[in-house]
Amino acid sequence: MLGSAPRPNPGTGRDTTDVVVIGAGLAGLAAARHLTAAGLRVTVLEAAQDVGGRMATDEVDGYRLDRGGRPLSSDWPELARCPGLEQLVLRPFSAGVLVRSGDRALRIAPPRTVRPLRGAESAYAAVGALAGARRPAGGTAVGGTLGTTLGGTLDLARLRAQLARLAATPDERLRSRPELPAARFPAVRGLPPRTVEGVLRPLLGALLCDPELTTSSRVGDLALRGFARGGLCLPAGGAAALPRALAAGLPPGSVRTGVRVLSVAVDAVVTRELGTLRCRAVLIATGARDAAELLPGLRVPDFHPVTVLHHAAEDAAPPAGPVLVLDAGRSGPVAYTSVASAVDPSRARPGRALVTSVVLGPAAAEPPAVLERAARTQLARLYGVPTGRWRLLVAHHDPRAVPAAPAPHDPRRPVRVLYGLYVCGDHRDSPDVQGALRSARRAAEALRRDFGVGTRPRHPALPTAA
Template sequence: MLDRAHHADVIIVGAGVAGLSAALQLTGAGLRTLVLEAAPDVGGRMATEQVDGFLLDRVGQLLSTSYPELRRTPGLDALELRPFSPGVLVHNEGRLQRSWEPRSTLRTGPPAGRSARGALTAARALASAPRVRSRSARPPLGGALDQARLGAALTRLAATPVDRVLARPELPALDALLSRGLPSRTVETFLRPLLSALLCDPELLSSSHCADLALHGYARGRLCVPAGGAQTLPRLLAAALPPGTIRTGVKAVDLSTTSVRTAGHGELTCRAVVLATGARQAAELLPGLRMPAFHPVTVLHHTAEHSPLAEPALILDADRSGPVAHTAVLSEVDPSRAPEGRPLITSVVLGPPPPEREVRAQLARLYGTSTARWELLAVHHDPEAVPTMPAPHDLRRPVRVLSGLYVCGDHRDTSTVQGALFSGRRAAHSLLRDFGIEPGAAEEEGVRAVA
């Protein structure tokens, strides 16, 4: 396939999960592929910092066991997903209350006919995950009738094919929720804080299609994090590539369909280029690309003498009593993230870094304990953490710019790990078809692959 005058058949700019996903598809089809990454490590925003034995994620995006690409992407068979307790704990009217719990989660597992150790591990963890009711947790939100209506709505959504979910009229997410006949209390105390956490959108101006997909995934799976920190996922992808495929510390400054010019490493030639950077960098390298707005995210990591909650639960603040949107004792979810005997409390603010005193005061209310002696381990702020998805939102933005030039990333699909992985698959398949190679059963699943 390779003209030896070229450095590679394909050069991919960016070693985030979208670029690594594309690289796995292309190398699997026999193309010699070179991945260039400006940073010293792979993963992009899925980075994890090590501080005093703690593993601290830089962006607190939640994953779901229902994401199809976590099971279909080569290299992720060994990924261990650590699930939260079923449902969530919601802080409402000054107390913690347990939400509706998806009943389909215990059936989550790998696709029929495929051995996936990571998915099997997740399934076993789902079945055995502790479900201890915290001392402060009260009965479920709302009355029995409200809970029954919510449970019926989410159960129907879980059983609805994605193409039918996307056939609904598209509105801003909050407007759509309020128009569907659910009690306003259910919307404000459960659905709104849940979707704010899943979409990183506190005002819920995102497309209702994206919100429905997020709820569809929530109802079919379990919220989770990768064992060992967010960095584990891209590192597994990188390890599945042939040796020498990835070159870190190489920054692309210009590109065309047949070459990439780098800062300090000369010009590298190829037969096609895949641009797999973040949205801003992509727009700088390809000025014709539209750059979206972004949701800023701040992640704060604390430790304490004792765990403030003996349960792997996600806590949402429906009262919106402070800057923190959601928080969890992540060491209860994934013990590998903290030294033995030291809890790791991770809290997410959907905005700029707030005053520490406001965070501590809110966390004291949420956990029902003093935070005066908690130690702040790190604060990570990313003003461009998550691309916005306002209505109308194209769930399949084009990945083919022209023959020989392709683009992928979460800004081309949904602003999730699932969207990033699937956009890499789409870009690779488009390139393969231009090269006269059929992707075959690598399975273009269209909208069915979105979650």
């Protein structure tokens, strides 16, 4: 399993830590919090100079810029289950999602709660306004005057009813349905093709970062249900708020950045900077490709690439408000965009606006300069304001942003390689923040079982991260 990688020399003497966690991204830090809460000594090693991984946020000229542009769902239970994230502040897209196609638009508003709904009655009540008509910024009429691309009034009623039913559907029923590509929409039925293609496809493509919807329908159904139940949101202060909150609650000195791991064994880790670290177990919490370098033979999935464009709109701020804008007409490279500072004001300087736009699929691999030129024209149409004086702050491209999860997809891939060696990350679960956190908890539970450690912590509870 370890191939020809240099083998560690454990040396002599007592163990220096119980568990070495490799990777200080979301999964690694979440696992460290679970393990520390159970009374285990944990050392987290990170090759980069800061924690966060793909959940990093750069600060440029007074703006907070996420390297990934994917919104969260406030319906994800792992956000509340993970130690240190209980007090995480989530800023909702309170105006919901605006689907645009040419000069037509349709707003899909989220429920008025950020908590998971229970029971059919509460689900129908909360989602009653999910598919609504209004006149968005820019004066485009919607509702009864919708064009055939997005559907008419009867289509809106059907969409409202289908999303309400989906919001009330339990996990077991969704997982019992045939597993298909997400493009088949097995959880949403009875809608005309124009509504499916014009509304649901761009919405689900944005939720999955997969515009072709090759993702497993079970992953897609859960993503769409999460939207129907709780809407979308951004973490206050940027995506880095999650890993920083997790790291802040770990014992001082337990996270070591700038440390490159060369090889692993069940009882030791060899590093370039620190030599050999003794331990009782190793948990690899890196991305799939880096994990496979340490564990040859580990399956590496394909990936969905993502490019994020951050613009400073300092002269003509879009009047869209806290809404996620989807381009159903595919009039340019941007799949979805938002005035991120309207959702979370801390992301921009006072009196300025931050526009975050996301490019998905093959277009994401285009040179940033090419994307940016095309995006400016498209964004001017979507927002109805001039974009010529917008300033590009950052164009961040990640060719391995989201692990692909085609059918058949196992959302509970094993986290134990063998006793003393474990792996976690969104590539072991669902390909999103929820999956990263859930796989971290599963790995921590496997470690606790193997160590014979109970669920009650040995030490006082950690303080809640700020």
